[in-house]
Amino acid sequence: MSWWRNASIYQVYLRSFADGNGDGVGDLAGLRTKLPHIASLGFDAIWLNPWYPSPLADGGYDVADYRDIEPVFGTLADAEELIADAHGLGIRIIIDLVPNHCSDQHPWFRNGLWDRFHVRDTEDLPNDWKSRFGGPAWSRLPDGRWYLHLYAAEQPDFNWENPVVEQEFEDILRFWLDRGVDGFRIDVADGLVKDFGKPDADLPYSDQDGVHEIYRKWRKIVDSYDGERILVGEMWLPDPVRFARYLRPDEMHSAFNFDFLCCPWNAGELRGVVDSTLAAHEPVGAPPTWVLSNHDVTRHVTRYGREKTGFSFADRQHGAPTDFELGTRRARAAIMLTAALPGGVYVYQGEELGLWEVEDLPDELREDPVWHRSGFTDRGRDGCRVPLPWSSQDGPSWLPQPENWHRFSVEAQADDPDSMLSLYRQVFARRREIDGALEWLDLGEDVLAFRRNSHTCVVNLSDRPIDLPAAPALTSIPLTGGQLPPDAAAWLF
Numbered sequence: 001m002s003w004w005r006n007a008s009i010y011q012v013y014l015r016s017f018a019d020g021n022g023d024g025v026g027d028l029a030g031l032r033t034k035l036p037h038i039a040s041l042g043f044d045a046i047w048l049n050p051w052y053p054s055p056l057a058d059g060g061y062d063v064a065d066y067r068d069i070e071p072v073f074g075t076l077a078d079a080e081e082l083i084a085d086a087h088g089l090g091i092r093i094i095i096d097l098v099p100n101h102c103s104d105q106h107p108w109f110r111n112g113l114w115d116r117f118h119v120r121d122t123e124d125l126p127n128d129w130k131s132r133f134g135g136p137a138w139s140r141l142p143d144g145r146w147y148l149h150l151y152a153a154e155q156p157d158f159n160w161e162n163p164v165v166e167q168e169f170e171d172i173l174r175f176w177l178d179r180g181v182d183g184f185r186i187d188v189a190d191g192l193v194k195d196f197g198k199p200d201a202d203l204p205y206s207d208q209d210g211v212h213e214i215y216r217k218w219r220k221i222v223d224s225y226d227g228e229r230i231l232v233g234e235m236w237l238p239d240p241v242r243f244a245r246y247l248r249p250d251e252m253h254s255a256f257n258f259d260f261l262c263c264p265w266n267a268g269e270l271r272g273v274v275d276s277t278l279a280a281h282e283p284v285g286a287p288p289t290w291v292l293s294n295h296d297v298t299r300h301v302t303r304y305g306r307e308k309t310g311f312s313f314a315d316r317q318h319g320a321p322t323d324f325e326l327g328t329r330r331a332r333a334a335i336m337l338t339a340a341l342p343g344g345v346y347v348y349q350g351e352e353l354g355l356w357e358v359e360d361l362p363d364e365l366r367e368d369p370v371w372h373r374s375g376f377t378d379r380g381r382d383g384c385r386v387p388l389p390w391s392s393q394d395g396p397s398w399l400p401q402p403e404n405w406h407r408f409s410v411e412a413q414a415d416d417p418d419s420m421l422s423l424y425r426q427v428f429a430r431r432r433e434i435d436g437a438l439e440w441l442d443l444g445e446d447v448l449a450f451r452r453n454s455h456t457c458v459v460n461l462s463d464r465p466i467d468l469p470a471a472p473a474l475t476s477i478p479l480t481g482g483q484l485p486p487d488a489a490a491w492l493f
């Protein structure tokens with residue numbers, strides 16, 4: 001079977017992963033030293049957030065040069081050595097490609113090559129489109145004309161109607177494929193084609209039919225290289241059937257399943273998402289993916305410890321009362337559910353340590369442009385980007401760690417059989433033994449249970465302990481009186 005159909009992929013937010021040179025910012029040198037750790041956890045691949053030269057106006061999603069490495073992170077030679085090291089350990093490398101927009105420091109924008117961007121010469125705002133980070137999607141150039149940015153003002157959108165843009169990205173794909181990367185996570189994959197005639201309410205900058213042509217061309221390029229290189233889409237789309245169109249056999253290989261991430265901790269709703277996901281993917285023959293957290297959303301230990309356990313950008317529930325013990329208990333069960341499902345799984349760095357959303361960062365340290373663009377109403381995404389604790393000796397980092405995080409460090413958890421890290425290690429080792437189609441079992445109300453060949457996964461979302469059909473091989477927390485407690489999961493082989 002193709003590696004990407006059931007891969008376990010670890011997401012590295014480089015800036016906050018491991019600091020190799022002690023400047024408080026994660027880097028490639030740091031990541032290289034931790035590759036054996038990632039391999040030992042049972043992951044097949046790493047997805048790295050953008051590593052390109054960038055003013056970091058949006059954490060690197062404002063790319064100034066698509067063919068180099070941000071100096072704070074290292075050099076192109078470091079990246080090549082990282083790829084070689086990873087391959088030596090059997091780990092593939094997926095990099096982030098940002099084709100919707102660049103940085104306002106990109107040479108095309110600095111040199112005023114305006115036909116490669118969306119520039120309008122109007123008195124008032126060209127239309128009512130809004131930036132996804134808040135405020136209008138248009139800002140003025142020094143000469144008074146407007147340019148489009150669906151995100152921060154420092155992120156001008158490319159004009160994909162210009163063939164030069166298309167050519168450039170095909171070259172960029174080849175540049176990195178030639179250096180051995182195994183795939184691309186495509187940022188805002190639904191957004192490249194725009195219909196300027198329509199108002200904001202119609203979302204005319206998302207999921208326009210023309211965008212599929214781009215991925216058909218990219219698929220041909222990645223397929224022309226050996227070793228099954230892949231395209232993974234980032235699209236937040238409301239309709240799973242529209243979503244699956246990106247995964248037709250001649251387009252992308254897979255994409256992030258955000259319906260699962262956003263879903264509340266509720267048996268019926270989770271089952272509904274699993275079913276609609278499987279149903280949407282089946283006709284196009286693509287594997288689903290399952291993801292609980294990433295660098296844009298509230299960490300799930302926090303979400304699951306709240307009254308509202310789902311996720312929505314419109315309402316992050318920042319600061320809402322949180323029961324961390326409950327959130328942690330559910331997070332343990334959730335990874336056993338996630339990893340038992342058919343398809344690919346993404347793990348966001350730090351969830352294997354049970355890290356929570358850091359919601360008490362001093363406001364003056366916040367870097368996410370969402371904070372200021374929302375008029376200081378949305379505290380944004382910095383709280384899930386606080387650097388990982390490795391040991392009790394960690395130096396200061398670009399965002400400060402909570403004081404007690406050393407108790408959650410890799411060092412502190414490594415030899416503790418009951419730690420979140422030990423659970424992840426067991427889950428991802430044993431995940432390799434699971435295969436086959438999913439078949440639901442009925443073990444009572446508010447219990448999710450399914451079989452895949454000889455493996456059974458049971459998740460108790462009810463408020464009472466339940467009986468298991470046989471003795472489990474792995475549980476998220478110990479059984480009580482032989483029963484699976486509430487908010488716990490079990491695997492039976």
Ligand code: NOJ
Binds near residue numbers: 059061187234295
């Ligand atoms: C999605 C990325 O995950 C997010 O971090 C970024 O801000 C936007 N795309 C814009 O590039």
